Amino acid sequence: MRKLPDKKGYFSEFGGRFVPETLIYALDELEQAYKKIGGNRKFKQELNYLLKYYAGRPTPLYHARNLSRYLGFKIYLKREDLAHTGAHKINNTLGQVLLAKKMGKTRIIAETGAGQHGVATATACALLKLKCVVYMGEEDVHRQALNVFRMKLLGAEVRVVKSGSRTLKDAINEAIRDWVTNVRDTHYVIGSVVGPHPYPVIVRDFQSVIGKETRKQILKLESRLPDYLIACVGGGSNALGLFYPFFSDRKVKFIGVEAGGSGLNTSKHAATLCKGKIGVFHGFKSYILQDKGGQIHPTYSVSAGLDYPGVGPEHAYYKKIHRASYYAVNDRWALEGFKILSRLEGIMPALEPSHAIGFLIKERKKFKKDALVILSLSGRGDKDIDIVKKYLG
Amino acid sequence: MGGLQRYFQDIIFKRRKILLPYITLGDPDFDSCLKIARIVAEAGADALEIGIPFSDPLADGPTIQKAVNRALKNNVSLETGFEFLKRFSLIPVVFMSYFNPLLAYGVDRFFRRAKRLNLAGVVIPDLPFEEAKEVSILGRRNDIAVPLFISPTTSLQRAKQINRMSEGFIYYISVTGVTGARKKFPPQLIYNLKQIRKIVTRPLCLGFGISSPFQIKEIKNYVDGVIVGSAVVKKIESNINRKTRMLEEIFKFINSLRRALDG
Numbered sequence: 001m002r003k004l005p006d007k008k009g010y011f012s013e014f015g016g017r018f019v020p021e022t023l024i025y026a027l028d029e030l031e032q033a034y035k036k037i038g039g040n041r042k043f044k045q046e047l048n049y050l051l052k053y054y055a056g057r058p059t060p061l062y063h064a065r066n067l068s069r070y071l072g073f074k075i076y077l078k079r080e081d082l083a084h085t086g087a088h089k090i091n092n093t094l095g096q097v098l099l100a101k102k103m104g105k106t107r108i109i110a111e112t113g114a115g116q117h118g119v120a121t122a123t124a125c126a127l128l129k130l131k132c133v134v135y136m137g138e139e140d141v142h143r144q145a146l147n148v149f150r151m152k153l154l155g156a157e158v159r160v161v162k163s164g165s166r167t168l169k170d171a172i173n174e175a176i177r178d179w180v181t182n183v184r185d186t187h188y189v190i191g192s193v194v195g196p197h198p199y200p201v202i203v204r205d206f207q208s209v210i211g212k213e214t215r216k217q218i219l220k221l222e223s224r225l226p227d228y229l230i231a232c233v234g235g236g237s238n239a240l241g242l243f244y245p246f247f248s249d250r251k252v253k254f255i256g257v258e259a260g261g262s263g264l265n266t267s268k269h270a271a272t273l274c275k276g277k278i279g280v281f282h283g284f285k286s287y288i289l290q291d292k293g294g295q296i297h298p299t300y301s302v303s304a305g306l307d308y309p310g311v312g313p314e315h316a317y318y319k320k321i322h323r324a325s326y327y328a329v330n331d332r333w334a335l336e337g338f339k340i341l342s343r344l345e346g347i348m349p350a351l352e353p354s355h356a357i358g359f360l361i362k363e364r365k366k367f368k369k370d371a372l373v374i375l376s377l378s379g380r381g382d383k384d385i386d387i388v389k390k391y392l393g
Numbered sequence: 394m395g396g397l398q399r400y401f402q403d404i405i406f407k408r409r410k411i412l413l414p415y416i417t418l419g420d421p422d423f424d425s426c427l428k429i430a431r432i433v434a435e436a437g438a439d440a441l442e443i444g445i446p447f448s449d450p451l452a453d454g455p456t457i458q459k460a461v462n463r464a465l466k467n468n469v470s471l472e473t474g475f476e477f478l479k480r481f482s483l484i485p486v487v488f489m490s491y492f493n494p495l496l497a498y499g500v501d502r503f504f505r506r507a508k509r510l511n512l513a514g515v516v517i518p519d520l521p522f523e524e525a526k527e528v529s530i531l532g533r534r535n536d537i538a539v540p541l542f543i544s545p546t547t548s549l550q551r552a553k554q555i556n557r558m559s560e561g562f563i564y565y566i567s568v569t570g571v572t573g574a575r576k577k578f579p580p581q582l583i584y585n586l587k588q589i590r591k592i593v594t595r596p597l598c599l600g601f602g603i604s605s606p607f608q609i610k611e612i613k614n615y616v617d618g619v620i621v622g623s624a625v626v627k628k629i630e631s632n633i634n635r636k637t638r639m640l641e642e643i644f645k646f647i648n649s650l651r652r653a654l655d656g
Contacts, residue, residue, distance in 0.1 A: 018492055019519060019521060020518055021521050021543065021544045021566065022545070022546050022569050024521050024522075024523075173450075184546075279497060280493045280496055280519070281493060293497060293498075294495070295470075
């Protein structure tokens, strides 16, 4: 079980490498470097040092008493919002940028939707002194103007993507086009557990720090494992980072919450696992939101970070083997989650994890009173204040 | 050896070079696209590569992206591609399609249908060697060539394996990058071609970045043929409201490439 993915990067039928020939050499190089450098003790020590003293790990596992009372069961929040730069994304970017530096790459590129991954990449590049270019869809540049400015302050160049739907998927297209052109000196830092092999593995491994810490913390606090782990799923990196270290704990149930946008009965959502069909996109095989002819659907969500028509292949695999359950909640429930957590706990969540909170509020009757639930609070909400103001203000 | 490769070998045997222009299906509209295809054939192309529009063409540069957007507005799909095959038989046709539209249609179903309509081959830019086995087998079974790519970053060891699995021809990519007309080739191209020549036994066609007869003269002795895409599509783009002139310019351009290859 633990040996997945296989040599070709497959989790059962999901994953693989569907990229232009030019990139194969870069993926091979990355895979070998990750095996060799990523596995070595010095690299791990260096990364752990950065995670602890620079990014502020371990992040707290917080017993949200007021929210627990409101929901009717015990809930802990894994406070990724307290990590440096305000989201879990830093776990992955520190790992990948450090790896790229050891590989001798001089230039880093990344895509970003909400801007969190872009900011986290720009941060790691500032620290480790590498040139950084971030691709961002024009639509998202408007939605997340503050993060654009942040990236620039950190010394990154932000390239506005005006093709296609001008969101995350188009930013990835453009990043891949850049990579295929500058492959010899450039490392592409993918921000989620998507893309061609070995990216889904590398990002999962770097994000697994979330679940590893959580496991230790909950055992110390409650002397038992949780009944449920819940996280929002766009590409799926915070969810997989939390789930993966609990994979063999069969009694711990995984819940992934996707962006339901205006509703699953409309075309305006980003609920890939709930409504997608198997296909190939951005270099990997997984569930994809697409039409009958195989054209990729434009997606919609109030949260830019979940606005993506694909999902990590390992999530597709978890769905197939029923290891995790995936649901979607609409914008309205996400905003409700945002509001409730702010009021009850004084914590403003990002709109992405607000979906997971919204799900718990919506479905709270379905959980037993003695249930122990851990929610990945993947990021803080400052970046979303303008959007929330528009809806609730 | 399948039909397309035999056809190309025949051209090589006659000491000629293969000219394989690319246009996007349904660009600027279906009827014009058919007319362009006929002009391309008359001007001296040996075969035609026709791109099936895909919403996210990540191996393509701005010129072909724009063409794809024009075509998608006309609701062009694989089905339109089959319609095209019914109406065009002057020269062999090779589809260029990203993998997802083929998957959505059903790969097996696609090959069976395409065989009845005499499709000569299908090039899939996001299907590298490791993932291509099944598709190659289906291609061989239906006598539809599935040419694979070799790029400047492909090791010689790997190129050998690709050459073995590829059918029809080898699509050699001149530069690391996306499609798009470029004025000059990278300096190491001729060295690369000489190296790859020692390994490749299939017809060797060079693509990406070819935009002029001048460039063709530079490299024609090192290859069996050339693929010209964005430079043709640009003629469509810049004459979008002047159809007669569009056809004239395309004829002149293709013909100049033909002469450069023959001269």
